[in-house]
Amino acid sequence: MYVAVKGGEAAIDAAHAWLADARRGDAAVPELTTAQIEQQMTLAVDRVMAEGSCYDRGLAALALKQARGDGIEAAFLLRAYRTTLTRFGHAAPLDTAAMGITRRISATYKELPGGQVLGPTFDYTHRLLDFALAAEGVTRDAVPERAADEAAIPRVSELLAREGLMQREEAAEAEPSDLTREPLAFPADRSARLQNLARGDEGFLLGLGYSTQRGYGNAHPFVGEIRQGGVMVEFTPPELGFAIEIGEIDVTECQMVNQFHGSLTEPPQFTRGYGLVFGSGERKAMAMALVDRALRAAELGEDITAPAQDAEFVLYHSDNVEATGFVEHLKLPHYVDFQSELENIRAMRRNAV
Amino acid sequence: MGLLARAKGDAIAALVAGIDLPTHTRIRGPETGLVMLRGRAGGDGAAFNLGEMTTTRCTIRTSAGQVGHAYVAGRDGRQAELAALLDALLQDADWHDAMMAAVIEPLNAAERARHALRARRAAATRVDFLAMATMR
Numbered sequence: 291m292y293v294a295v296k297g298g299e300a301a302i303d304a305a306h307a308w309l310a311d312a313r314r315g316d317a318a319v320p321e322l323t324t325a326q327i328e329q330q331m332t333l334a335v336d337r338v339m340a341e342g343s344c345y346d347r348g349l350a351a352l353a354l355k356q357a358r359g360d361g362i363e364a365a366f367l368l369r370a371y372r373t374t375l376t377r378f379g380h381a382a383p384l385d386t387a388a389m390g391i392t393r394r395i396s397a398t399y400k401e402l403p404g405g406q407v408l409g410p411t412f413d414y415t416h417r418l419l420d421f422a423l424a425a426e427g428v429t430r431d432a433v434p435e436r437a438a439d440e441a442a443i444p445r446v447s448e449l450l451a452r453e454g455l456m457q458r459e460e461a462a463e464a465e466p467s468d469l470t471r472e473p474l475a476f477p478a479d480r481s482a483r484l485q486n487l488a489r490g491d492e493g494f495l496l497g498l499g500y501s502t503q504r505g506y507g508n509a510h511p512f513v514g515e516i517r518q519g520g521v522m523v524e525f526t527p528p529e530l531g532f533a534i535e536i537g538e539i540d541v542t543e544c545q546m547v548n549q550f551h552g553s554l555t556e557p558p559q560f561t562r563g564y565g566l567v568f569g570s571g572e573r574k575a576m577a578m579a580l581v582d583r584a585l586r587a588a589e590l591g592e593d594i595t596a597p598a599q600d601a602e603f604v605l606y607h608s609d610n611v612e613a614t615g616f617v618e619h620l621k622l623p624h625y626v627d628f629q630s631e632l633e634n635i636r637a638m639r640r641n642a643v
Numbered sequence: 644m645g646l647l648a649r650a651k652g653d654a655i656a657a658l659v660a661g662i663d664l665p666t667h668t669r670i671r672g673p674e675t676g677l678v679m680l681r682g683r684a685g686g687d688g689a690a691f692n693l694g695e696m697t698t699t700r701c702t703i704r705t706s707a708g709q710v711g712h713a714y715v716a717g718r719d720g721r722q723a724e725l726a727a728l729l730d731a732l733l734q735d736a737d738w739h740d741a742m743m744a745a746v747i748e749p750l751n752a753a754e755r756a757r758h759a760l761r762a763r764r765a766a767a768t769r770v771d772f773l774a775m776a777t778m779r
Contacts, residue, residue, distance in 0.1 A: 344697065348717070348718070372677060378698055408770065436769070440758065447685060459683070459688025463689075480684050520758075520761070522645070566686075
């Protein structure tokens with residue numbers, strides 16, 4: 291129970307003035323521009339867009355600057371901003387098979403159509419601090435280029451599906467759930483789960499995904515494919531009545547391949563866990579794919595024994611904006627609640643004596 | 644329209660800078676809102692809502708009475724208005740060829756160059772496995 295408390299306005303004003311000053315830091319150091327954040331803190335921007343569930347690099351950069359680099363606070367700001375905008379409608383599902391690839395790897399096939407394309411990855415770096423970056427004016431080396439054909443690269447899952455060894459996804463054209471319009475309800479269908487995971491906290495999903503690998507849930511995943519790059523956004527304005535391209539966005543997709551022992555109606559085959567995230571969120575896409583597969587336990591008739599397989603546990607706790615709201619509300623005045631608890635404890639102690 | 648949506652507003656403005664475009668009136672916008680983006684489970688299954696994207700739309704009418712619409716990703720009102728104007732002019736036989744040559748073809752060439760550069764850089768990071776006798 292919260293009691294309206296008056297007073298504190300001057301203290302709050304002073305706190306916010308100090309916050310603005312602390313955000314700016316040492317005046318002798320040039321102020322950071324949102325363009326610098328957008329261009330040079332790209333993965334932080336991507337994460338804020340993913341967890342803020344709103345693709346807009348400039349807004350995400352602004353949110354990061356305002357939040358002093360706090361990703362969850364920035365995602366919160368972006369979520370709050372989006373509520374001020376009207377929705378024009380929904381786009382056609384992104385065609386990730388037609389992606390303009392910047393990175394594409396598979397851990398299941400060494401040589402495959404399209405090849406292993408590393409892209410701008412941290413993988414194979416030595417994770418040694420590069421003190422050259424601490425100096426300004428580092429020269430930019432030319433980026434190597436090689437002749438390329440720009441034909442679309444087939445998905446790895448399709449190679450297995452053609453052999454009948456990969457479970458086909460149901461291509462239902464039903465209207466998907468939308469958590470921004472309808473609250474989560476259980477049992478949650480796959481569309482609600484994927485939307486929830488796509489905007490879920492990377493750290494939470496990473497921990498859950500990791501738990502499935504360590505034995506909490508019977509997962510034996512392989513990275514069938516990770517692909518990153520640009521996809522076209524197609525939208526059909528009602529006044530036109532036909533689809534137009536309204537932009538190109540960067541996304542990361544992960545297809546986790548998992549063994550499935552089969553059931554009375556289905557033969558043994560591979561099944562998919564799926565991850566799709568705004569920007570270059572490879573770790574998040576992988577974690578999402580692991581958790582998506584774990585949450586399919588019920589539909590695949592597998593035993594539900596682990597936290598990552600428990601849809602209510604996962605989906606109710608994955609959203610960092612909700613989680614931070616409820617955890618941080620503990621800071622609000624609970625003076626009256628606490629008084630009653632205090633009375634209670636005192637009475638119990640009196641009675642014990 | 645895709646090219647106008649993917650180009651930067653500044654780039655479109657620079658291409659039309661020297662052209663005496665007909666006057667137009669705004670019918671709607673430019674206004675910024677959201678479009679919900681979707682993915683498909685497994686990449687090819689049932690659709691799900693991935694997250695929203697800021698989008699700016701504009702509808703204009705030229706002095707000749709031609710109506711143009713535009714929806715462009717982002718929050719650039721000027722880009723949306725120019726795209727709507729160009730949409731109208733491209734439907735106008737008197738303007739179509741000139742606008743294709745002055746705006747659409749340069750934007751197309753710039754985008755193709757951007758995509759080709761991305762593809763060439765990606766190709767340079769494609770792994771060439773050396774032939775090994777046993778590699779299973």
